[in-house]
Amino acid sequence: MGQFANGIIVGYDFSKIVSATPTYVTLGELTDLSGPNPVIDALETTAHGTTSRTHVPGMYDGGDVTLTCRAEADDDTQLNFWKITNLRKIHAFRIQLPFKSASTTKFAIEFDGLTTGSSLSGPFDGLLDMTLTVKVSGNFTITDEA
Numbered sequence: 001m002g003q004f005a006n007g008i009i010v011g012y013d014f015s016k017i018v019s020a021t022p023t024y025v026t027l028g029e030l031t032d033l034s035g036p037n038p039v040i041d042a043l044e045t046t047a048h049g050t051t052s053r054t055h056v057p058g059m060y061d062g063g064d065v066t067l068t069c070r071a072e073a074d075d076d077t078q079l080n081f082w083k084i085t086n087l088r089k090i091h092a093f094r095i096q097l098p099f100k101s102a103s104t105t106k107f108a109i110e111f112d113g114l115t116t117g118s119s120l121s122g123p124f125d126g127l128l129d130m131t132l133t134v135k136v137s138g139n140f141t142i143t144d145e146a
Contacts, residue, residue, distance in 0.1 A: 027081050029070040031129070033095065036111065036136045037063035062111060062136025065095070071120060071128040081132060085118040090137055111140035 041058030072078060084091060095109045113134040122128035 025077050025080075027067070027069055027077060029072060029075075029078075030067060031070060032068040033065070034067075035063055035065035036109065036140055038136075038140075039063060060139065062113075062138065062140055064116070065093070065111075065113065065134045065136065066131065067134075068129050068131045071122075071130040078130060081115075082118055082130060085115040085132070088114070090114055093134060107142055107144050109140050109142055112137045 039061045041061070042055040043058040044053060045056050046053045069078065090112050091114075093111055093113050097107055097109070113136050115132055116135045117131075117133040119131050120128055121131070
């Protein structure tokens with residue numbers, strides 16, 4: 001994350017846990033991040049003879065997180081993120097975002113997820129981008145950090 005001279009923090013980072021104790025490694029050179037985008041199913045409960053539809057909340061789906069970063073040949077962390085797609089395992093992830101309030105300077109979205117896609121793209125004479133898609137497994141939590 002970058003910081004302006006006036007102390008305002010900009011940017012975000014995406015990381016995954018690498019040990020039993022919460023130790024995260026950060027994926028560098030992020031250029032784009034979207035998600036998580038949770039959805040709750042709406043189950044219809046309309047009875048015969050009524051004139052309007054009724055619904056109750058159904059199953060929760062945490063959605064997907066898609067991120068893009070500039071690929072760097074000498075970045076082992078990026079290579080490890082790329083390799084986890086082939087592992088077919090659930091990993092713990094964290095998105096850390098800047099936030100400015102009286103009591104909080106940043107907050108984090110933490111979740112378990114499965115990498116469902118990865119790709120490399122770029123022109124032959126330009127920078128190479130790496131895109132990863134992570135399916136959120138279960139709920140995500142938001143934590144404040146002072």
